[in-house]
Amino acid sequence: MTDMEIEIEPGSHSETVIRCAWLVNPGKAPRKNIRVTIVNGTVAELCEAPADELSQIADVAIMPSFVNVHTHLEFSRLPAPLAPSTPFSDWIRSVIQYRSAGPDGEQFMTDGIRSGLHESRNAGVRLIGEISTTEHGVSTLQQAIEEARISGVSFRELIGFSADHVSGQLNAAGKHLETTPAIYTIADEHQLVRGLSPHAPYSVHPELFEGLVDIARRTTVPVAMHLAETVDEVELLLNQTGRFVDFLQSLNLWDPQILAPGTAPLRYLEKLAQLERALAVHGNYFGPAEIEFLSRHPHVAVVYCPRTHAYFGHTPHPWQQLQSAGAVVLLGTDSRASNPDLSVWKELQFVASRKNVAPVWELLPMITTSAAAALGFDEEDFVVKVGNRFHAVSLPCKCDSASRLNATLIRAADVTDVSL
Numbered sequence: 001m002t003d004m005e006i007e008i009e010p011g012s013h014s015e016t017v018i019r020c021a022w023l024v025n026p027g028k029a030p031r032k033n034i035r036v037t038i039v040n041g042t043v044a045e046l047c048e049a050p051a052d053e054l055s056q057i058a059d060v061a062i063m064p065s066f067v068n069v070h071t072h073l074e075f076s077r078l079p080a081p082l083a084p085s086t087p088f089s090d091w092i093r094s095v096i097q098y099r100s101a102g103p104d105g106e107q108f109m110t111d112g113i114r115s116g117l118h119e120s121r122n123a124g125v126r127l128i129g130e131i132s133t134t135e136h137g138v139s140t141l142q143q144a145i146e147e148a149r150i151s152g153v154s155f156r157e158l159i160g161f162s163a164d165h166v167s168g169q170l171n172a173a174g175k176h177l178e179t180t181p182a183i184y185t186i187a188d189e190h191q192l193v194r195g196l197s198p199h200a201p202y203s204v205h206p207e208l209f210e211g212l213v214d215i216a217r218r219t220t221v222p223v224a225m226h227l228a229e230t231v232d233e234v235e236l237l238l239n240q241t242g243r244f245v246d247f248l249q250s251l252n253l254w255d256p257q258i259l260a261p262g263t264a265p266l267r268y269l270e271k272l273a274q275l276e277r278a279l280a281v282h283g284n285y286f287g288p289a290e291i292e293f294l295s296r297h298p299h300v301a302v303v304y305c306p307r308t309h310a311y312f313g314h315t316p317h318p319w320q321q322l323q324s325a326g327a328v329v330l331l332g333t334d335s336r337a338s339n340p341d342l343s344v345w346k347e348l349q350f351v352a353s354r355k356n357v358a359p360v361w362e363l364l365p366m367i368t369t370s371a372a373a374a375l376g377f378d379e380e381d382f383v384v385k386v387g388n389r390f391h392a393v394s395l396p397c398k399c400d401s402a403s404r405l406n407a408t409l410i411r412a413a414d415v416t417d418v419s420l
Ligand SMILES: [Zn+2]
Pocket: 070, 071, 072, 226, 281, 334, 335
């Protein structure tokens, strides 16, 4: 069968049969010529297609739905990333300008979040880690995830580098968590969980950071923080010099007493490790000390955003060293302010297309099972298997040979959501 479409045979009692050339599950060897029988939305049988059905096999690969652990949906209506990409502090100025130039603040944000969630859903994402900057953004997200039938974590972003912002931002954090249960176990579909996001070391006073971690520890909510993203950030922490000092001075926020000389990203990781789970977003400039620490604290997952990383022209990301050491590394898109789209699958293709990288199925946990677990969700929900809801994506895959499968998947067009 040369048709790229899956042939779906509707039967009685909502039975659907899909015959695919390949079934690709995270961390498992791909299976060829597979018949999946779905009854009332749940996978009832999964087996090799019998010989007399081989002519009905569609030239597609089926994979479980994806998790995008890190994005900022409010920028989703940007047609292209914001410029300039360097220096980073100038890019941040563009972000601030974009936010303040919106024609109608709240509507602007609502449209971005809705459009980004829609785009994510079409790109096969069923669970999203979103950085929310206002309570209005949180309620928009809540409504949108119910409509899109996906789940999410709303990490409320807190920003305040000067001491006089600490108490106001701690209050905002507390307000955000008011509706979050003290203990959450996540199994229900289409659920929004609340978390916190101290923005970054250059925008969050150390007391605010510590206060937020304390709140998160008491309420057992997840935390995401941008960390070790640029050389300038590391220089600011270590020496209190460099471009970030100029940037903070220009905003009248610089106080040389705020950061202790010799501070390393490790200090932030040590605090994050006190939590049940946390995301250290980017980690582009994690050194041996951070890698060693993360190898012993896999509940602090590193989020590598490959195309955003490339956009800013950073030195090679240490994700493979981190993984070899035993640390957990996930993939995220970041936002359309630094990335061309919100397809986490394209992030994986981008990484998989490099030399000396594991095949797609071994990288897949970074956008499925491991990613779900890092957000506190059940990783087994992100596997196509008997007993699970059929939440899956399909992509064109005309390939007879297992030895060529990886190259075919890397070159394949974007995915289509085929969940039932
Ligand atoms: Zn980000």
